[in-house]
Amino acid sequence: MGKKAVQVLIIDDDGLFLASLSDYLSAKSYKVSSARTGKEGMNVFERQQPAVVLLDQKLPDMEGIEVCRKILEMDPRTKVILVTAFATVRCAVDAIKAGAFNYLSKPFELDELLIIMDLAIKNVEMEGKIRVQDYERTRESKQKQLIGSSEEMRRVREQIRLAATTDSNVLITGETGVGKNVVARAIHDLQAGRENFLTVNCSAIPENLMEAEYFGHEKGVFTGADTRREGIFELADGGTLVLDEIGEIPIRLQSKLLTILEDKCVRRIGGGRNIPVDVRIIATTNQHLDQAIREKRFRQDLYYRLAVVTIQVPPLRERPSDIPEIAEYFAKLFCRKPVSILDQDMKKMIDYPWPGNVRELRNVIERASLLLKGDALRPAGLLVSSDNDSTWADRRSFDAAEIVPLQDLKRQQILTALKACAGNKSRTARTLGISLSTVKRTLAEINIAGN
Ligand SMILES: Nc1ncnc2c1ncn2[C@@H]1O[C@H](COP(=O)(O)OP(=O)(O)OP(=O)(O)O)[C@@H](O)[C@H]1O
Numbered sequence: 001m002g003k004k005a006v007q008v009l010i011i012d013d014d015g016l017f018l019a020s021l022s023d024y025l026s027a028k029s030y031k032v033s034s035a036r037t038g039k040e041g042m043n044v045f046e047r048q049q050p051a052v053v054l055l056d057q058k059l060p061d062m063e064g065i066e067v068c069r070k071i072l073e074m075d076p077r078t079k080v081i082l083v084t085a086f087a088t089v090r091c092a093v094d095a096i097k098a099g100a101f102n103y104l105s106k107p108f109e110l111d112e113l114l115i116i117m118d119l120a121i122k123n124v125e126m127e128g129k130i131r132v133q134d135y136e137r138t139r140e141s142k143q144k145q146l147i148g149s150s151e152e153m154r155r156v157r158e159q160i161r162l163a164a165t166t167d168s169n170v171l172i173t174g175e176t177g178v179g180k181n182v183v184a185r186a187i188h189d190l191q192a193g194r195e196n197f198l199t200v201n202c203s204a205i206p207e208n209l210m211e212a213e214y215f216g217h218e219k220g221v222f223t224g225a226d227t228r229r230e231g232i233f234e235l236a237d238g239g240t241l242v243l244d245e246i247g248e249i250p251i252r253l254q255s256k257l258l259t260i261l262e263d264k265c266v267r268r269i270g271g272g273r274n275i276p277v278d279v280r281i282i283a284t285t286n287q288h289l290d291q292a293i294r295e296k297r298f299r300q301d302l303y304y305r306l307a308v309v310t311i312q313v314p315p316l317r318e319r320p321s322d323i324p325e326i327a328e329y330f331a332k333l334f335c336r337k338p339v340s341i342l343d344q345d346m347k348k349m350i351d352y353p354w355p356g357n358v359r360e361l362r363n364v365i366e367r368a369s370l371l372l373k374g375d376a377l378r379p380a381g382l383l384v385s386s387d388n389d390s391t392w393a394d395r396r397s398f399d400a401a402e403i404v405p406l407q408d409l410k411r412q413q414i415l416t417a418l419k420a421c422a423g424n425k426s427r428t429a430r431t432l433g434i435s436l437s438t439v440k441r442t443l444a445e446i447n448i449a450g451n
C-alpha cells in the first residue's frame, strides 16, 4: 500500500559525482536513474518520467538550461533542480527563467540537496492532491454515516466490515438512491492504510474522453493533449477507486479495464510502459448486470473480476422500519432545530414505495424543511403520486389483482414527472430524487418496449 518511491533522474557527466549521489539518494529510498549527456538524459526522462530531475548546467553535448526547457516541454510538472558550477546571480536568474524549480551550486552540502528535494516532492504531491480534490468535489453528498437499524441494514453493515478486511474488488448493487456510494465510502473508511477515496462516474464522462480520463495520456497523442496527464487509476494509487455506474461503461473499454484489474498496471494512451498501480476497486451499479451480460453489453469476465465480493443494498420499501429513522435523521439535519413528523405523515411515508429510495426521502425531507411552519414537518404532501385521488396507502389495500410490478410503477412515475416537468429530464430526475442516467435509461427501455 503505502507511498510509491519517488523517481529521481540525475543528469551529470561527472561519473564520480553521479555514483556517489545515486548511492546516497537510493539509500534515502528514492528510485534513482542517471544519464551522462543531455540527449541520454532526455531519453531516460521520456521512458521513466521522473518527478524530480537533478540537472548539471554544463553537459558535454548541450547546456543544462536547454535540457531543462525540453524536459518541461515534455512534462511541465517536473521539478528540475539545476546544478551550477558557480553560484552567480546570473545562473540563478537563468535557471528560474527556464522554469527550473530551484538550483544548487557545486559543491553543495547533502543536507542542502535533501531540503530542496523534499520541497520539490511536496510540491508534486500537492499538485496531485488538487486533482484528487476535484474528484472529491464532484461527489453528491459527504454523507458518511449509514442510518437504519433494520435487519437488512445490519446485514449490509456486516458485509461492509468483511469487505474492509480484504483488498478484493467489491461490487455494490441496488436500485438508484439506496446508498451504494455511502456503502463504498464506509468500506474505505473502515479499511486502514488506504489514502485517497476517488469516485468516477462511468456515465458522466463522454465516451470519447473516458479512455483518457481513466488511463491518462502522453503529451501530443491527440488534439488537446497539450501535456502528459495521469489517468484516474494513477491518481488513486494507494487508495480506493469507486467506479460508479459500472454498467454504463462502453463495451470497448471493458476489455481495457479488465486488463488493468488483472495486471494491476496502467498504460497511458500513447505511452510505452506499464505503470504499476495499487488501487482498491469498488464498482457500483443499479442495473441488472446479468441481463446486460446476456445482451452482450457487459463482459462476463469483467463481471467476475469485479464481483469478488458483492453487497446488495435492498430498496427502502423492503426495509420500512428504516424510513422513520432516516426521515428523523434528515429532519434534524435540515431543520437545525427539533421538529416532529406527524404520525399520519409518517404512516404515508412508510406506505410509499420510494422509487428513488433514500435519495428521494432525503429530498422530500429537505423540501419539507423549507416549507416548515411551527415545529411539525409535513412531508407526506410532497410524495409523488401518479394520481392525486388515491394515496399509496389506499393502493396497497387493493386486492392482489391490482398490484402492479414495480418496474411499471417506476416507468409510470417517471412519465408523470416528466410531463409535470415539461419534458425536462434533469428536472425530472431531481424531482424524483433519482439519477439522470436512470431517467434516460428508463425512457430508453420504454421506447424499446414500444409503449
Ligand atoms: N443509509 C443511509 N443513511 C443516510 N443517508 C443515506 C443512506 N443511504 C443513502 N443515503 C443518502 O441518499 C443519497 C443517495 O445515496 P447514494 O448516492 O449512496 O445512492 P446510490 O445507491 O449510489 O444511488 P445511484 O444509483 O443513483 O448512484 C445520498 O444523499 C446519501 O447521502
Ligand SMILES: [Mg+2]
Pocket (backbone or CB within 6 Å): 180, 181, 244, 284
Ligand atoms: Mg451512486
